[in-house]
């Protein structure tokens with residue numbers, strides 16, 4: 344036994360993580376259902392470090408130092424269960440199975456419980472950053488026991504991305520906490536991308552800029568408070584021309600967005616938790632709607648808004664307004680994500696440090712961004728922070744942005760340009776800001792048709808009004 348870690352499942356993510364461990368000086372046992380992949384890795388990259396290629400499961404397990412650390416990098420779902428079933432009988436109490444795939448956190452909770460009963464640590468781990476991240480340093484979100492993190496943490500921290508010397512890896516919480524947080528990361532990613540896409544749509548259709556000009560605008564924004572990986576690559580994609588046609592790349596791509604499902608999981612889970620992740624939900628639905636060609640065909644003949652030409656100086660002013668709207672919406676979307684993490688932690692009993700989540704997303708992952716530093720600082724300064732908008736600086740920024748934000752959403756409505764995530768974020772801001780919400784009327788309607796009762800502003804207790812008879816309220820707590 345000579346390997347500190349073993350990786351089974353050597354498709355691109357597993358292969359790159361295995362190489363990352365090896366490049367960081369660890370001896371890595373390699374295994375794959377189809378042995379050809381194992382051999383290919385060693386042939387191509389064997390010189391990068393110390394690998395122990397293994398053909399059989401027994402050989403693989405025997406190659407691992409104790410406590411064994413066995414990382415599974417197979418397709419999420421049934422394959423993960425199949426591989427666990429294959430390896431668990433070969434392991435001993437104290438050994439660790441690390442699932443670095445994109446598992447649903449509920450599956451991770453189930454697997455962790457089953458393996459814990461056999462004395463095996465199951466560490467469901469979010470890994471973000473795609474192929475490049477896996478190789479050069481991803482953001483890593485391990486769940487599982489604290490005990491497992493003591494052994495595994497230093498290795499994961501070593502191969503993770505680093506920002507200002509700090510690793511983008513921390514113990515998130517027990518059992519499924521890591522995969523839960525990874526899921527919310529992806530939900531936030533959906534919202535961020537949708538907001539960026541809406542900003543592009545507005546600059547293109549209202550300000551009449553070309554994709555190349557908009558690329559320049561994003562480049563400029565990337566030097567300011569919006570500085571982030573997604574803004575950076577937006578500029579690159581918009582600046583790209585299709586070599587086959589010389590057309591802007593964005594114009595030759597079909598406008599039907601796809602998804603692998605983590606955004607959908609986030610929204611489904613948010614409904615169960617009662618977490619109002621409206622920007623993430625709108626982003627997810629916007630992708631779905633863009634792909635419903637039969638519905639788009641039915642709606643296409645319908646009238647839209649009215650267009651007015653903008654003068655150049657107006658276009659420049661509008662661009663600044665869009666930056667404000669984008670920033671404010673982004674703060675809301677991220678805040679909703681953090682609320683959901685807090686809700687998940689409360690529901691499942693995870694002790695999640697919300698500032699640490701921001702810390703480990705500063706590098707390696709898709710939503711890495713300068714402003715995560717400030718989210719981290721806000722949560723670190725106040726561990727009971729309910730919302731980013733309860734922090735002075737974020738509150739001031741969003742307050743400063745609110746007039747242009749409203750103008751941008753109004754212009755979009757006038758023009759008939761869909762901005763579901765911008766407007767959902769603004770509506771969320773106004774909902775939570777309002778002194779009075781029409782929820783009072785909803786309660787009245789519920790009481791009318793279903794005797795569902797309501798609470799009064801002037802007295803404690805539950806009340807039901809005798810709508811058909813006296814119209815008098817009757818206390819339901821008294822009876």
Ligand code: 2AM
Nearest residue numbers: 352353354376377380416417418422425
């Ligand atoms: P393969 O190379 O033998 O197909 C991504 O699909 C990775 O998961 C691949 O390494 C693949 O192995 C592995 N994989 C998928 N389903 C699997 C299963 N049921 N058992 C073992 N490995 C599996």
